[in-house]
Amino acid sequence: MSGIVVVGLFDAVDPAAAAARALRALPLPEGDITTLSPMALPDGAVCRDPRGIGFPKVTLAGWFVGALAGLALALGTYLLYPLITGGKAIVSVPPTLIITYEVAMLGALAGTVIAGFREMGLCRFRTRLIHDPRIQEGKILLCARVSGDEQAERAMDAMRTAGGVDVRPEEGAL
Amino acid sequence: MNGSDHLTRTDTGALYRELSRSNLPPTGRWYAVAGLLLLVTLWGVGCFVYMMKTGMGVTGLNRPVMWGSLIASFVFWIGLSHSGTLISAILRITNATWRAPILRGAEAMTAFALMVGGLFPLIHIGRNWRFYYMIPYPNSRQLWPNLRSPLMWDAVAINTYLLGSLTFLYFGMIPDLAIARDHATGWRKKFYTVLALGFRGSHNEWRRYHVASTIFAILIIPVAVSVHSIVGWDFAMAKVPGWHSTIFAPYFVTGAIFSGLAGVVLVMAALRKVYRLENALTTVQFENLGKLLCTMSLLWGYFYFAEFLTVWYNRNPEEWEVYRSYGGHFLPLWLSMVVCNFVVPFPLLCMRRVRRSIPALCFVSFLVIVGMYAERFLIVVTSLARRNDPFIWHNYFPSWVEFSILAGALAMFLLLYTIFAKLFPIMAVSDIQERLFQATDRKIGEANVESIAMPHDTGKGGHG
Numbered sequence: 001m002s003g004i005v006v007v008g009l010f011d012a013v014d015p016a017a018a019a020a021r022a023l024r025a026l027p028l029p030e031g032d033i034t035t036l037s038p039m040a041l042p043d044g045a046v047c048r049d050p051r052g053i054g055f056p057k058v059t060l061a062g063w064f065v066g067a068l069a070g071l072a073l074a075l076g077t078y079l080l081y082p083l084i085t086g087g088k089a090i091v092s093v094p095p096t097l098i099i100t101y102e103v104a105m106l107g108a109l110a111g112t113v114i115a116g117f118r119e120m121g122l123c124r125f126r127t128r129l130i131h132d133p134r135i136q137e138g139k140i141l142l143c144a145r146v147s148g149d150e151q152a153e154r155a156m157d158a159m160r161t162a163g164g165v166d167v168r169p170e171e172g173a174l
Numbered sequence: 175m176n177g178s179d180h181l182t183r184t185d186t187g188a189l190y191r192e193l194s195r196s197n198l199p200p201t202g203r204w205y206a207v208a209g210l211l212l213l214v215t216l217w218g219v220g221c222f223v224y225m226m227k228t229g230m231g232v233t234g235l236n237r238p239v240m241w242g243s244l245i246a247s248f249v250f251w252i253g254l255s256h257s258g259t260l261i262s263a264i265l266r267i268t269n270a271t272w273r274a275p276i277l278r279g280a281e282a283m284t285a286f287a288l289m290v291g292g293l294f295p296l297i298h299i300g301r302n303w304r305f306y307y308m309i310p311y312p313n314s315r316q317l318w319p320n321l322r323s324p325l326m327w328d329a330v331a332i333n334t335y336l337l338g339s340l341t342f343l344y345f346g347m348i349p350d351l352a353i354a355r356d357h358a359t360g361w362r363k364k365f366y367t368v369l370a371l372g373f374r375g376s377h378n379e380w381r382r383y384h385v386a387s388t389i390f391a392i393l394i395i396p397v398a399v400s401v402h403s404i405v406g407w408d409f410a411m412a413k414v415p416g417w418h419s420t421i422f423a424p425y426f427v428t429g430a431i432f433s434g435l436a437g438v439v440l441v442m443a444a445l446r447k448v449y450r451l452e453n454a455l456t457t458v459q460f461e462n463l464g465k466l467l468c469t470m471s472l473l474w475g476y477f478y479f480a481e482f483l484t485v486w487y488n489r490n491p492e493e494w495e496v497y498r499s500y501g502g503h504f505l506p507l508w509l510s511m512v513v514c515n516f517v518v519p520f521p522l523l524c525m526r527r528v529r530r531s532i533p534a535l536c537f538v539s540f541l542v543i544v545g546m547y548a549e550r551f552l553i554v555v556t557s558l559a560r561r562n563d564p565f566i567w568h569n570y571f572p573s574w575v576e577f578s579i580l581a582g583a584l585a586m587f588l589l590l591y592t593i594f595a596k597l598f599p600i601m602a603v604s605d606i607q608e609r610l611f612q613a614t615d616r617k618i619g620e621a622n623v624e625s626i627a628m629p630h631d632t633g634k635g636g637h638g
Contacts, residue, residue, distance in 0.1 A: 038353065039608040040380035042627075049381050059389055074321050077310055081318035088322050095322045098404070099330055105397045106334045112393065113341055116386035120379045122348075122371040131374045133356035137187045143376075174376065 004147075005130050005174060006155040008164030010140045017046045019162035023144050026154055032145040034174055036135050046142065058115030059108050066107015070100035128172040143174055189610075190353055193601040195449045197354070197362075200596060211589035218582010221575045222297055230300050232575045239558045239570040244298040246551040247580055250433065251291025251587075252332065252405055253426070253546065257434025258284030259339045260398040261466075262346075263391035271613075271626050272462055274605035275454040278350075279445055280438045281343040282600070286590040287437070288336045290583050295328070297579060324411045327404045335401040342390050348373050349383065349604035365597075402430040409553065416496035416557030425477045429546060432470040432515070436542035439463050441591070443536045445600060454601055457530045464529030467542065471523060475516040496560045503569050504556050507548045514545025 010016035016035065023033050033047045043049055074096040082090050117123060132141045142159060146152045152169050159167045200208075225232050235242050258280040265273035296305050308329050310319045319326050352373040355366035373379055406426030409417040419425075439460065446455040485493045500508035519538045528534045555570050572580075594600070609626075616625035 034377045036375045037377075037380070038375055039604055039611050040384060041377065043377075043381060047377055049378055051378070053382060053385050055382070055386065056389060059393075073310060077318055077321050080312075081316065083316075083318070085320055085322055092322050095327065098327045098400075099321055102327070102330045102334045102397075102400065105393060105400075106337060108393050109334075109338045109341055109390070109397075112386055112389050113345065116345070116382060116389075117371065120373070120382045120386075121376075122373060122379075124372050129372060129374060135375060136190065136353055136356045174378075 004152055005143050005145050005170050005172060006152050006159065006167070007130060007132065007141055007143045007170050008156070008159035008167035009132065009134060010142060010162075010164055011138075013041065013045055013140065015163035016140045016142050019142050019159045019164055020046045022158035022162060023142075023155055026151065026158065028144055028146070028151075028155070032174075034143050036130070036132065036141040036143065038135050038138060041140075046140070053119065055112065055115035055119050059112045062111020062114075063104050063108035066110070067100050067104035069107065070103025071096065073103065074099040124173070130170055130172040130174055145174060187357070189607060190357055190603055193451065193454055193603050193606065194354065194357075194599055195451075196445075196595040196600045197597070204592075204596065208589060208592050211585045211592065214585035215582050215589055218579050218585065221578035221582065225297075225575050225579070226302050232573060234571050234573045234576060236568060236570070238561045238566050239555055239568055241298075241554050241558060242570055243551065243572040243576045243580060244294050246547070246554040247583065248291055248294035248298070249405055249426075249554065250547050250550045251287050251294065251583070253402060253430035253433045253550070254437045254543075255284045255287035255291060255335075255339070255434065256398055256402060256427075256430035257438050258282070258287070259335075259342055259394050260284075260431065261435065261438060263342070263394045263398075266387060266391040267395075270462075271609060272458050274602050274609045275451070275456075276438065276442055276459055276463070277346060277602040277605060278343075278600055279441050281339070281346060282591060282594050282598075283434075283437055283441050284339045285336070285343050286587050286594070288332065288339060289590065290587045292332050292336065293583070295325075324404065324408045328408055331397075331401045331404045335397050338390075338394050338397050342394055345390060346387060346602065347598060349375065350599035350602060353603055354599055399427055402427045405430075409557075414557050414561060415490070415492040416553070416560075419481060421477065421481050425481065428470065428473050428477050429549060432467070432474050433543060433546035435463060435467045435470055436539035436546070439467065439535055439539040440543070443532055445595070446532070449595075449600070451601065454606060457532070460532050460535050461526070461529045464523055464535050464538075467535075467539065468520065468523035468529075471516055471520045471542070475520065478512075478516075492562055495564075496557050499556055499560045500552070503559075504552060507552050511545050511548040511552060514541040515549065516545075519545075 008019065010019065020033055020035075024030065030048050030050045034049075035041060035046045075091065078091050084090065088095075130141075130143055132139075135141050142164065144155050144159075146155050146169075156167045156169070233242065233244075262273070262277045262280050262284075264270075265277070296302060299305060307317055308319055308326065319329075321327075348370060351366050351370040352375065355363060355370045358366050373383075403423035403426065406422035406424075410419055410422035412418065442455055442459065442463070445451055482497070485497055519542055522528045522534070522538055528538065559569055560567055612627040614625050614627070615622050617623075
């Protein structure tokens, strides 16, 4: 997803939103415009995220994998060591449910972490990513992926017109 | 804006500097405190090694009281760990606007209390070097983890909760680690760069971060409830008078949340004082925690009365003897429990003046901690001390070795917290920033009121 990205710094949400509107009118696809901000902005405030969020399905899958692992752990232990303790049946249902539940929840948590990191695009240490630490001073970095110099020029004009500063092309992934 | 008027969205750098005072280079005083805590921890470790080498005879444990202060401390610390993650998760899901300043401190409390609490069964088992018998592994010696034993449920549940809580703590910290990375220099910059995992605050990252946080919060709540239910079942599954009760699981969960809330109040007050966080941790947070504490005090009183009434009316001789001992040898402990958990906290916390006074709230929270420890001790010890056969009744008092281990555990908890506060953002800066961003002052008639924007996620295909 790397290529030429035009970026511009904005002091507030409203000028950034105006610039994003102008970029969409160029036209640039919704998925090629994003912001870097020190806090979450509501979806649609400046740009929209057209991609669906798929990792809750992985959470569910993690739950089922965990449940199977828990069940296997409990049943496997009973069957490997078929010793009667406390007058309980070799395969006892309530303890099996408890172990299955705990390991299932662990699986769901692990699924959420792994899929969450993946969908958020974290851990890309070798990829050059667009970033500007000045967002931590309260600024918003508007980024637009463009194809070609002409589109880049028009995008930079749109950002400058809306009040963007330090508008420049950069190379890297969004 | 509740005392935080000057923390505005456009001054994010100042906000970070104010909230990250704990990350400043350590002073001589910090080294002195950390050194003292380390010494006490080492003393506790030394006493544990002495106990391990000499045998359990150096403790006050004797038949029939084979579970004493170490198991009571295990229950207490696991209980203390409850409110951090649980409260944080509940507040996240309900989108409570006052939550942001207490999230991180509470979540860290959970992680460290669990680490400390989880050590106690290992300390208690006597032949400590054989702890790995609990881990399922193939062997030819007929050693197997008995998954029909509640103690094994405990091992599985506590490990799940510990891993979940650590993940919850770390995941919630990622945006703040990114902020710290962008402000830091030297080795800290490298440290935060690795831990922030390349988080930059893109729209895509924020949206997914919020969904993942919500899912985490939803998942961690039933895990937290199950952990203390299982700790309750450790006792309730045994046919010991005073333990064998169906009410134990919810009663333990209630007690855990109660003591955990008191712990959160004390930790927050300490952070506020030490790192001068008065603008972030305002009376609003403390008053709301006070309200929750008041509710839990009432709930605890209700559960205890329900349990007591059943035994009192039934007068099953074996169970009644346990309760009778509360009026004898264990009277000071029983009085501490009732007075510190209900008689004093409930009426005091009903008063707004007390809830809004941080010293008063800390006093009540301290009482609750004392009362809850007394409750754990009574549950564990009394039932064994007055078990079935009067000829074997025996009173128990912890030895100096046990007291040393308990002091070492407390010091270890404080030391871990102190180091954590020095290395990591102790305040959820991005959450506070987001809340300030969403808040505006609005005029209704002649009154100025704070108004919070609650954005809907209108993403085309996404969850939100």
